[in-house]
Amino acid sequence: MRQAGRRQADVVEQPAEGMAAFLSQRQAGLGVLVVTVLAAVAAGVAWQRFGPDVRQRPDYLLQPENVELIGQPPWVKGNITLQALRDASLDGQLPLDDPELARRLARAFDVHPWVRSVDRVEVRSPATAVVTITCREPVAMVRVTGGLLPVDSEGVVLPSDGFTPDEAAAYPVVAGVTSLPQGPAGAAWGDQAVEEAVAVVAVTSPEWPALSLVECRLRPTAESREWDLINTAGVSIGFGSSPGREPLGEPGMAEKIVVLKRLAAAGPVSEAVDLRDLVGDTEETGVPPIDAAAAPPESSSEPGDTLTSP
Secondary structure (H helix, E strand, O other): OHHHHHHHHHHHHHHHHHHHHHHHHHHHHHHHHHHHHHHHHHHHHHHHHHHHHHHOOHHHEEOHHHEEEEOOOOOOOOOHHHHHHHHOOOOOOEEOOOOOHHHHHHHHHHOOOOEEEEEEEEEEOOOEEEEEEEEOOEEEEEEEOOEEEEEEOOOEEOOOOOOOHHHHHOOOEEEOOOOOOOOOOOOEOOOHHHHHHHHHHHHHHHHHHHHOEEEEEEOOOOOOOOEEEEEOOOOEEEEEOOOOOOOOOOOOHHHHHHHHHHHHHHOOEOOOEEHHHHOOOOOHHHOOOEOOOOOOOOOOOOOOOOEOOO
């Protein structure tokens, strides 16, 4: 009986030991929790007391001069950083604890008329930021009443105040467009004719120097939009429809470019020719006569052409 009672006492004692261990672990966990809560409270109190002073420290405030810009090309003369920050009212001191700071910087640069895309924004401590962008590149000047307006390969209007008259004259001129931009610089022109013209310029531009081309002109008598390439002597090379918009029966862009390259190899032309008529003609006689005395490329701007603003 004693042995049985002993065994029973042993059984009863085991749960008592387990319970003590359990309570000990709970107390330890509660202790850690209390310490954590107290630390958080202390941190909050400390920030309330010292936070305003910390936020005024120079290494905690982002200044405009500490924003580094990567990607501004040589054809953009202005200071994109200062302009973007000024227009977005971010040209003051910007605290690093602003959770929207990187997003606000990205938005400020994204709406700049020269910026095609904001690729990366990195905010660092001490207070610095690095913004990486891709800029739009001018491909042509559109002649409008009053002057010339620069556009990129997507028909987006670019700021004209960054070009000197000589710089503007170095670009192909798009002529025959009767519309005006539907928005400010940085927005699409809003006319399909402009998009078609810059597409023609883009695919033919490698041959412009050899052929002394200066202008891409809308043919006014065509039922649909067709384009002529004009050289310094006023001689036209008919290109036809813009790439991808050829009607049934018209040679495609690749076929016309083959002919244009053949003409470029021969030099400036002195008689009007249409690329569509020469597609498939490999005979040398298919190349119009060469004007040996053709003048070198000159300004593509007509007398009186000046840069204007949209």
